[in-house]
Amino acid sequence: MSGDRLHRRGLLKALAAVGGFAVSGCDRLASEPRFRSVVDAANSLTYKVQRLLIGADRLAPEYSEADISAAFRANGSTDPQDKEYLDLAGNHFADWRLKVDGLVEHELSLSLEELRAWPARTQITRHDCVEGWSCIGKWTGVPLSEILSRAGVRPEARFVVFHCADTLDDGGEFGVDPERIRYYESIDLIDAAHPQTILAYEMNGKLLTVPYGAPLRLRLERQLGYKMAKYIMRIELVQSFADLHGGRGGYWEDRGYEWYAGI
Amino acid sequence: MAAVPTPDSPVAERWYRRHAGLVRITHWINVVCFSLLLMSGLQIFNAHPALYVGDRSDFDHPTMSIRAQQSERGIVGETVILGHSFDTTGMLGASSEDGQISRRAFPSWITIPSYQDLATGRRWHFFFAWLLVLNGLIYLAWGLASRHFGRDLLPGGVELSHIGRKIREHLRLRFPRGAPAKRYNVLQQLAYLLVIFVLFPLMILTGLTMSPGIDSAVPQLLTLFGGRQTARLIHFVAASGLVLFVIVHLVMVLVSGVWNNLRSMVTGWYDLGNPRTTDVR
Numbered sequence: 245m246s247g248d249r250l251h252r253r254g255l256l257k258a259l260a261a262v263g264g265f266a267v268s269g270c271d272r273l274a275s276e277p278r279f280r281s282v283v284d285a286a287n288s289l290t291y292k293v294q295r296l297l298i299g300a301d302r303l304a305p306e307y308s309e310a311d312i313s314a315a316f317r318a319n320g321s322t323d324p325q326d327k328e329y330l331d332l333a334g335n336h337f338a339d340w341r342l343k344v345d346g347l348v349e350h351e352l353s354l355s356l357e358e359l360r361a362w363p364a365r366t367q368i369t370r371h372d373c374v375e376g377w378s379c380i381g382k383w384t385g386v387p388l389s390e391i392l393s394r395a396g397v398r399p400e401a402r403f404v405v406f407h408c409a410d411t412l413d414d415g416g417e418f419g420v421d422p423e424r425i426r427y428y429e430s431i432d433l434i435d436a437a438h439p440q441t442i443l444a445y446e447m448n449g450k451l452l453t454v455p456y457g458a459p460l461r462l463r464l465e466r467q468l469g470y471k472m473a474k475y476i477m478r479i480e481l482v483q484s485f486a487d488l489h490g491g492r493g494g495y496w497e498d499r500g501y502e503w504y505a506g507i
Numbered sequence: 508m509a510a511v512p513t514p515d516s517p518v519a520e521r522w523y524r525r526h527a528g529l530v531r532i533t534h535w536i537n538v539v540c541f542s543l544l545l546m547s548g549l550q551i552f553n554a555h556p557a558l559y560v561g562d563r564s565d566f567d568h569p570t571m572s573i574r575a576q577q578s579e580r581g582i583v584g585e586t587v588i589l590g591h592s593f594d595t596t597g598m599l600g601a602s603s604e605d606g607q608i609s610r611r612a613f614p615s616w617i618t619i620p621s622y623q624d625l626a627t628g629r630r631w632h633f634f635f636a637w638l639l640v641l642n643g644l645i646y647l648a649w650g651l652a653s654r655h656f657g658r659d660l661l662p663g664g665v666e667l668s669h670i671g672r673k674i675r676e677h678l679r680l681r682f683p684r685g686a687p688a689k690r691y692n693v694l695q696q697l698a699y700l701l702v703i704f705v706l707f708p709l710m711i712l713t714g715l716t717m718s719p720g721i722d723s724a725v726p727q728l729l730t731l732f733g734g735r736q737t738a739r740l741i742h743f744v745a746a747s748g749l750v751l752f753v754i755v756h757l758v759m760v761l762v763s764g765v766w767n768n769l770r771s772m773v774t775g776w777y778d779l780g781n782p783r784t785t786d787v788r
Binding site for chain 2: 268270271274280282283284285286287289290294297298299302303304305307311313315317370372373374375376377378379380465466467468496499500501502506507
């Protein structure tokens with residue numbers, strides 16, 4: 245019996261040692277490039293399976309007026325201090341223009357006025373942050389498909405890139421951002437054509453305010469919040485992300501987050 | 508072991524092949540997956556350590572939250588459940604990281620990575636979630652085809668009627684040896700059924716319900732669980748249930764013959780003890 249107890253104590257000690265080694269090993273594994281690429285394979289699998297499962301036009305659930313969050317949390321940039329942006333905001337975005345360029349037939353330059361005159365869609369949807377919380381809001385804007393069809397997408401284009409006005413000051417925490425990069429994001433053409441993918445200029449029946457991305461932000465209802473670029477200045481059609489900053493297709497993507505954020 | 512046992516030789520009665528190869532392999536893969544899912548899951552939870560009921564987060568009234576506050580005696584960790592606050596300094600809300608007290612919901616020794624890194628936590632979580640699901644599907648398919656579930660896990664009426672006695676035996680740490688040890692007892696059967704057919708499916712389904720992509724494909728999941736935030740709450744509660752199971756499971760493994768149990772889950776062979784003394788120890 246005492247031998248048994250010794251065995252047990254030895255086993256517990258061994259387990260604790262293995263546990264400790266496993267934890268420090270996990271940190272080291274997490275930063276090991278080859279292991280990272282194995283782990284990343286799961287995300288491409290998720291992307292492919294979800295694309296297969298969901299279908300191009302399946303709508304994200306829409307909610308009723310009664311479900312709208314009383315206090316919708318604003319995350320990421322909430323008050324850009326970039327001079328160009330402050331100047332535009334100071335004039336109520338009268339001088340703001342949305343540029344559409346890259347792999348398009350016709351480059352566009354659109355004022356807020358023009359966009360507001362176009363066919364609009366209103367939707368009450370749930371916003372899911374990568375951190376885990378959800379808020380519900382009502383959004384009105386121009387379907388992205390409308391803008392793209394007017395610009396004419398060239399056949400070699402594969403992604404839509406959003407260039408934004410805000411510099412997300414991360415204090416250099418991620419070490420990639422010495423020259424203060426402005427926010428950028430990208431989506432594929434399936435999501436770009438989705439009926440709920442809109443460029444919103446209204447939230448809860450009022451003009452979009454600064455914390456929520458004035459004058460224009462993306463709503464991409466089947467993915468997480470960080471995909472939904474705010475303070476959009478320019479839309480660019482591209483064939484690949486290779487020339488876009490870190491090459492992974494978005495500000496947070498270049499800092500380790502998944503490009504496909506449907507999960 | 509049991510080289511050429513004849514049916515009536517004592518050797519044949521002593522060594523029993525308790526776990527099939529597939530059960531053993533899937534069990535250990537599951538150990539790895541569950542541990543890493545738990546630890547990466549707590550990393551993800553730490554990014555917003557509050558749980559809510561419904562579709563949206565009511566930030567002022569979470570059902571449960573873990574937070575840190577500055578007090579005259581430094582940073583204190585606080586866990587609030589249904590409005591009741593508990594001081595959990597050292598474990599939840601504020602704990603030591605690199606020798607310094609820091610604000611974090613779950614402590615660094617139980618999260619992957621140990622430091623705050625939501626992106627990596629998510630990557631690991633989804634990788635091992637896929638592995639867990641594939642492993643689970645193989646186990647389920649095999650369990651059905653081989654009648655493992657019906658034969659070994661489904662308690663019969665007689666076994667169910669002995670449940671009170673089994674609980675008393677377990678509390679006194681008395682476990683069967685000899686022939687009765689060949690079968691799972693009724694408490695094991697119920698615990699394993701709960702884990703395999705309730706808790707793990709709940710984990711997977713509530714996990715999927717948190718995916719905005721899946722919600723557009725299968726909005727019924729939101730109705731089933733009462734909203735994305737409720738699904739997140741259930742995900743956390745079911746995970747806690749699994750942790751509780753693992754603790755009880757490990758204690759039982761330890762007290763009912765640790766080497767015999769470990770050997771049978773690695774090699775399959777379980778020592779029933781000397782067949783001439785098949786007493787309850």
